[in-house]
Amino acid sequence: MTTHLVKDKTAVVGIGQTTLGKGLPDTELSLACQAISIALDDAKILPSEVDGLASYTLEPNREVDVARAVGLGDITFFSQVGFGGGAGCGVVGHAAMAIATGQCDVVVAWRARKRADASSRPWAQAAARLSDGQQWTRPFGIIRPVDEIAMLTRRYMHEYGATRDHLANVALAFRKHAARNPASTMGHKPLTRDDYMNARWISEPLCLFDNCLETDGALALIVTSAERARDLPHRPALIHSFAQGLPPDHQTMTNYFTEDPLRGPAWTAARRLWANADLTAADVQVAQLYDAFSPLIPLSLEGYGFCGRGEGGPFTDNGNIEWPDGRLPVNTSGGGMSEAYVHGFNLILEGVRQIRGTSTAQVEGAEVSLVTSGEGVPTSAIVFTRDR
Amino acid sequence: METGWLLPDVNEPTSAPFWAGCERGELLVQTCVSCGLRRMPPRPMCARCRSIEVSWEPTSGRGRIWSFIVAHPPLLPAFAAVAPYNAIIVELDEDPLIRFAGNLVETAEGEINEIDPSTIEIGQPVSVVFHRIDDVTLPRWKRR
Numbered sequence: 001m002t003t004h005l006v007k008d009k010t011a012v013v014g015i016g017q018t019t020l021g022k023g024l025p026d027t028e029l030s031l032a033c034q035a036i037s038i039a040l041d042d043a044k045i046l047p048s049e050v051d052g053l054a055s056y057t058l059e060p061n062r063e064v065d066v067a068r069a070v071g072l073g074d075i076t077f078f079s080q081v082g083f084g085g086g087a088g089c090g091v092v093g094h095a096a097m098a099i100a101t102g103q104c105d106v107v108v109a110w111r112a113r114k115r116a117d118a119s120s121r122p123w124a125q126a127a128a129r130l131s132d133g134q135q136w137t138r139p140f141g142i143i144r145p146v147d148e149i150a151m152l153t154r155r156y157m158h159e160y161g162a163t164r165d166h167l168a169n170v171a172l173a174f175r176k177h178a179a180r181n182p183a184s185t186m187g188h189k190p191l192t193r194d195d196y197m198n199a200r201w202i203s204e205p206l207c208l209f210d211n212c213l214e215t216d217g218a219l220a221l222i223v224t225s226a227e228r229a230r231d232l233p234h235r236p237a238l239i240h241s242f243a244q245g246l247p248p249d250h251q252t253m254t255n256y257f258t259e260d261p262l263r264g265p266a267w268t269a270a271r272r273l274w275a276n277a278d279l280t281a282a283d284v285q286v287a288q289l290y291d292a293f294s295p296l297i298p299l300s301l302e303g304y305g306f307c308g309r310g311e312g313g314p315f316t317d318n319g320n321i322e323w324p325d326g327r328l329p330v331n332t333s334g335g336g337m338s339e340a341y342v343h344g345f346n347l348i349l350e351g352v353r354q355i356r357g358t359s360t361a362q363v364e365g366a367e368v369s370l371v372t373s374g375e376g377v378p379t380s381a382i383v384f385t386r387d388r
Numbered sequence: 389m390e391t392g393w394l395l396p397d398v399n400e401p402t403s404a405p406f407w408a409g410c411e412r413g414e415l416l417v418q419t420c421v422s423c424g425l426r427r428m429p430p431r432p433m434c435a436r437c438r439s440i441e442v443s444w445e446p447t448s449g450r451g452r453i454w455s456f457i458v459a460h461p462p463l464l465p466a467f468a469a470v471a472p473y474n475a476i477i478v479e480l481d482e483d484p485l486i487r488f489a490g491n492l493v494e495t496a497e498g499e500i501n502e503i504d505p506s507t508i509e510i511g512q513p514v515s516v517v518f519h520r521i522d523d524v525t526l527p528r529w530k531r532r
Binding site: 124128129130131133134135136137138139140141142143144147150151152154155158200201202203204205249251254256257258259 | 390393394395396397400403428429435454455456457458459460463464467472473475476477485487488489490491500505510521524526
């Protein structure tokens with residue numbers, strides 16, 4: 001076993017979130033500050049001790065505004081990670097690297113957004129004339145993220161025989177999990193297989209229930225050294241391994257122009273993630289897999305090594321991804337499709353709760369908890385473990 | 389009057405020759421002068437030999453449907469007006485790694501919703517046609 005600079009050196013010690021919902025009255029900056037404040041209190045760490053900040057390039061709130069409003073100390077590290085929903089675990093991973101390499105001691109990582117209002121949909125604000133990669137798809141009506149992923153989904157179904165029943169397995173499992181989670185936005189609405197099969201199309205072969213939610217809210221977490229974490233109130237979620245992934249010849253979202261478009265960024269991230277870990281996919285007891293769209297679940301199951309190529313669809317059969325009895329409970333808070341869609345940051349907090357033992361769909365004695373960020377875009381992933 | 393359709397900036401230097409080709413009724417593909425590698429979408433350097441010299445070579449304009457979607461609302465107004473419509477990815481007969489997004493139509497002048505979506509299948513052979521919107525010519529595809 002080689003010594004690794006980052007492995008097990010840091011931990012998530014505080015988590016916080018605002019109400020998740022539609023039409024929240026507070027500003028995005030206010031929501032961010034509230035989530036960070038709750039996370040600091042949860043960790044029993046003072047704002048003045050925070051010296052690092054990490055978030056997404058798509059985060060609307062600037063470091064200066066957050067730091068001033070919350071009353072943070074001298075900030076000696078700040079970073080942002082790109083590619084939308086692919087960023088999440090990378091944000092936390094950058095925090096871990098910064099602490100492990102001595103650039104700072106306490107990092108706040110967060111994501112805040114107000115997106116439940118239809119007018120805020122990025123695809124609806126497209127420029128009149130396209131000069132980037134979108135010029136090869138948008139003039140043909142491949143406009144929304146759902147169109148972009150539906151194209152890959154049709155090909156995936158064609159190549160491997162995945163079915164709408166497999167995608168329904170995903171939607172139904174996450175809704176069941178959300179029903180146990182009072183913070184979820186959809187837990188009060190049961191979903192049946194008939195509901196799924198009769199739902200309106202959005203972009204065939206994907207229907208309404210293959211899509212994530214649009215949610216307002218903010219979530220934050222606190223990362224510090226594993227050494228300090230042992231003196232803080234909560235069981236630390238050790239950052240055992242982390243990786244980002246951007247494969248060769250990749251075009252984000254509209255990845256149709258390369259030899260094997262269905263071998264996505266998950267494969268690249270997974271190679272480094274498991275190489276840096278003392279564990280393999282077989283050791284993972286619970287997973288939060290990025291679910292902007294249901295087909296990302298089978299693709300991620302394959303990419304991170306839970307099953308073979310093309311086996312991600314059947315993997316979801318027989319309640320395999322459902323809590324409590326499934327072989328691998330996935331998205332135990334309801335995920336982006338049934339808890340809230342906050343660019344996957346809620347998945348990270350749920351991964352931490354599983355290690356703490358405080359999930360509303362707690363996998364008993366969970367010691368290895370995987371979280372992944374967006375598949376189909378340059379991505380990232382983290383393995384959280386229980387301190388031994 | 390502009391239609392509200394999403395259209396490329398045909399003056400963007402790396403891609404301009406492609407759109408100029410469409411204007412003339414030619415489906416061109418960016419090709420490395422040094423090693424001959426074809427690439428789509430176009431880019432400023434050859435990932436095989438790192439040459440920045442390119443030429444734009446004609447293609448057969450014939451291919452097969454690699455995948456397709458049928459888009460339904462909510463959509464931008466110009467696209468909602470023709471929804472549900474199809475969009476397809478075509479792989480070129482002579483080089484299946486060269487792929488183009490497009491729409492399946494009966495005729496060059498037709499709308500992108502004129503084909504019954506239940507008749508579209510992966511693998512169907514198609515050939516390029518050209519359709520003008522505002523001041524831009526887009527490639528579209530009909531079955532052959």
